[in-house]
Amino acid sequence: MPCTLTQQQLIAITGSATKLSSNRITASGVATDSREISGGELFVALPGEKMHGHSFVKGAYERGASLLLVETAEPFEGVDDERVVVVPDTLRALSEIASWWRGERNIPVLAITGSVGKTTTKELAAAILLAHSQGNYSRKSFNNHVGVPLSLLSIGQEAEWAVIEMGMNHAGEISALTALARPTVAVITAIAPAHIENLGSIEAIVRAKLEIAEGVAPDGTLIINGDCDLLVELAREIVPHRRMITFGTKDDAELRVVEVSGRGIEGIAVTVEIGGEVLEPLVVPIMGKHNGMNVAASILGAKTAVPEISWDTIRRGLSRFTPPDMRLRRYVTPSGMEVVDDSYNANPESMRALLAIAQETAEQGREIGLVLGDMLELGEISEEAHRAVGQAAAAIRPHFIIAVGQRSRILADEAERAGVKVVWFATAAEAAAGNGSFGCEVLFVKASRGTGLDVIVRKVIGDLGS
Numbered sequence: 001m002p003c004t005l006t007q008q009q010l011i012a013i014t015g016s017a018t019k020l021s022s023n024r025i026t027a028s029g030v031a032t033d034s035r036e037i038s039g040g041e042l043f044v045a046l047p048g049e050k051m052h053g054h055s056f057v058k059g060a061y062e063r064g065a066s067l068l069l070v071e072t073a074e075p076f077e078g079v080d081d082e083r084v085v086v087v088p089d090t091l092r093a094l095s096e097i098a099s100w101w102r103g104e105r106n107i108p109v110l111a112i113t114g115s116v117g118k119t120t121t122k123e124l125a126a127a128i129l130l131a132h133s134q135g136n137y138s139r140k141s142f143n144n145h146v147g148v149p150l151s152l153l154s155i156g157q158e159a160e161w162a163v164i165e166m167g168m169n170h171a172g173e174i175s176a177l178t179a180l181a182r183p184t185v186a187v188i189t190a191i192a193p194a195h196i197e198n199l200g201s202i203e204a205i206v207r208a209k210l211e212i213a214e215g216v217a218p219d220g221t222l223i224i225n226g227d228c229d230l231l232v233e234l235a236r237e238i239v240p241h242r243r244m245i246t247f248g249t250k251d252d253a254e255l256r257v258v259e260v261s262g263r264g265i266e267g268i269a270v271t272v273e274i275g276g277e278v279l280e281p282l283v284v285p286i287m288g289k290h291n292g293m294n295v296a297a298s299i300l301g302a303k304t305a306v307p308e309i310s311w312d313t314i315r316r317g318l319s320r321f322t323p324p325d326m327r328l329r330r331y332v333t334p335s336g337m338e339v340v341d342d343s344y345n346a347n348p349e350s351m352r353a354l355l356a357i358a359q360e361t362a363e364q365g366r367e368i369g370l371v372l373g374d375m376l377e378l379g380e381i382s383e384e385a386h387r388a389v390g391q392a393a394a395a396i397r398p399h400f401i402i403a404v405g406q407r408s409r410i411l412a413d414e415a416e417r418a419g420v421k422v423v424w425f426a427t428a429a430e431a432a433a434g435n436g437s438f439g440c441e442v443l444f445v446k447a448s449r450g451t452g453l454d455v456i457v458r459k460v461i462g463d464l465g466s
Contacts, residue, residue, distance in 0.1 A: 002029045003101045003153040007067055010042070010085055013100045014069075014093040021082040027066040030097065030153040032146065039064030044094050045071070046146065053090070069093055091145070098149035099180050105155050105162070107135075108305040111181050113166040113174060113212050114189030114225075115205060116350050117294045118143070120286070121189050122165045123324050124298035131317030132309045135161035140324070141344075143167035148177045161306055169377075170198050171208045178215030186212045187223045187301045189294060191231055192349040197379030206234050213239045221245060221304050225293065226253045245304070247296040255300040260292030264361045265330060265340060265442060270295045279311065284318045287328045287340065290353040326454060328357075331461045337439070339460055342446040343453035346375045348385045352392060354446045359396045361442050369440035370398045371456055373428065373447025374405030383410055390414030399440045404431050405451050428452040432459045 007025040011018055027042035034056035037043060043060035045053030045068065054076075057068050061079045068076075068084045075081060087093040102109070112122045119141055126137035136159045138151040143165040155162050166177045178186070188209050191202065199205050206228075213222045213235070222239060224231050226246025235244055245254040258278055259271040269281040270292045284295055295318065302317075303309055323329045326344035333339065342354050351372070362368050370393055378385050390411035393401055400421045403412035405428075412424040425431035428447075432455045443460065447453045 001157050002155070003097070004028045004157075005042070005097070005101075007083075007085065009100075010067060010069070010097070013096050014085070014087045016085050016087050016093075018085045023082065025066060025083060030094075030150065031060075031065075032094070032150065034060040034063060034065075037063035037065050040066045042067045042069060042097075044069045044090050046090050046094070047071075057084075094146070094149045095176075095180055098152040101155065102152050102180065102182055105157075105159065107155070107159060108161045108185065109181055109183045110161065110163045110301050110305040111166055111178060111183035111186045111212055111215075112163065112189065112297075112301065113143075113168070113187070113209050115192035115209070116347065116353075117189035117291075117297070118165055118167065119324060119344075120291060120327060121187065121294045121297045121301070122163050124284075124286070124295060124318065124321055125187075125302045126163050127321045128298060128302040128309065128314050128317035129161055129163065129306060131313045131320065132306060133160040135159045135163070137163035138165040141165065141167070143177075145173070145176065148180060152181060163301075166212060168208055168211075171204065172211070174208060174211040175214055178212045180215075182215050182217060183212070184217050184220045185223065185301055185305045186216050186220070187297050188212065188225060188231060189297050190225050190349070191228050192347050193378065193381060193385075196381065197377045203230065203234070206231050207238070210235055210238050213242055216242065219243075223247065223254075223297065223300050223304060225297070226250050227293075245300065247300045248293070255296050257292050257296050260289045262289045262357070262360045264357065264364050264366075265338060268292060268295075272296055272299065282315055282318055285321055286323060287330070288353050288357045290356065291328075326449075326457075328354075331457075333461055337460075338442045339457060340442065340444045341454070341457045342444070343373075343451075343457060344449055346373070346446050346448045346451075347378070348375065348381075348388065351375060351389050351446060354444060355389075355392050355396060358398070358442075358444045362396055362398070367441040368396070368398050369400050369402070369438060369443045370396075371402045371404065371431070371438070371443065371445040371447075371453060372408060372411060373403070373451035373453050374407040376407075376448040376450050382407055386410040387414050391418065394418035394420045400437075402431055402438070402456075404428050404447060404453060404456075408447075428455045432456045 029041040043065040226248035247255040256273040261269040267285040394415040
């Protein structure tokens with residue numbers, strides 16, 4: 001059962017001046033989307049970009065919301081006033097409730113951040129831990145100032161652990177999130193120039209990611225990518241007294257990646273060493289040799305959070321892994337064409353990783369096609385980064401490249417100069433509606449989320465499920 005609280009507790013937690021109802025009212029579960037109300041939940045009316053959650057209070061009430069958290073004392077037509085609790089700031093109140101519920105759950109919490117790989121590592125760690133016991137983990141990409149509180153509030157009373165993902169666009173954001181989650185173990189997966197437009201430098205990105213250590217329990221552990229020298233250097237400078245261990249390819253890593261064998265779109269086999277012992281390769285149905293590091297991070301994170309977990313359990317959990325939507329998710333169309341959907345996000349490093357998988361697949365004798373779109377928030381390095389991707393994509397000699405977005409015009413020009421068939425579209429909608437053929441044996445799709453390449457994926461795979 002998720003977070004359960006009474007109206008009296010809600011008033012006390014948020015400091016509301018609302019008068020306590022004469023009836024004892026209890027809510028089980030918290031929702032910020034009225035469509036998710038099934039009966040008995042607390043509905044939190046958050047301010048939105050286009051309209052306030054107040055517009056959905058009546059709908060939430062009619063769907064069965066037990067309590068309604070709002071920012072106005074004005075009555076809502078058709079809503080029982082006794083079920084309404086008024087606060088100055090519902091977003092702040094959501095965090096206060098999440099912080100309270102985290103305090104009620106005395107369990108290991110594994111928090112994960114990084115420029116790339118954090119969602120995949122979160123899903124891998126959850127797969128491992130679920131093979132051991134019950135727990136909760138961030139669904140979708142619930143990793144911001146709304147998603148993290150909701151992830152914490154979803155922790156069930158029967159949960160033995162939780163895995164929380166944390167993202168950011170600006171300095172200070174992870175600091176606030178880690179203060180809420182109070183993790184026992186924190187992982188930083190990797191550093192890349194994602195959001196460099198907002199933060200200005202790689203060092204600033206590292207410092208922002210290291211904010212996650214601020215909330216770690218005094219006896220907790222910080223796990224970092226030991227192959228990133230700047231991350232290791234700054235971690236020692238900023239949190240010198242924190243217990244810190246590393247994963248990576250270097251000899252001094254607590255969990256050392258010895259070898260990663262790529263199997264194209266079939267996945268990878270990862271050989272690791274821990275405590276001087278080299279283990280049998282772990283076969284994981286996840287594409288890309290770069291994910292060997294995410295596998296290592298997830299193993300070390302899960303085993304540090306729950307030390308009693310066995311290697312047999314780790315092996316079993318990893319074998320059951322299913323990639324999250326739009327992150328190297330594989331589909332097979334009725335015609336037999338395979339689609340690799342990695343359209344959730346992109347930066348230069350993750351784009352190179354996808355192209356490496358595409359090259360492995362091409363080397364297996366399969367005809368590949370590429371749909372590549374804009375990488376956003378790269379600031380001054382944007383033009384150079386798109387040019388480099390165009391050159392790297394052309395070097396694979398794909399059957400075709402479909403480039404999408406204004407920034408990707410540079411990518412398209414570079415690939416076309418190299419003699420590859422290229423079709424450019426200004427938007428994903430135009431590409432999806434265009435007359436260009438997507439026909440090949442394996443189609444790879446990747447861009448930043450804002451480019452919206454999922455519309456192309458939906459067109460190609462039709463009504464296929466997962």
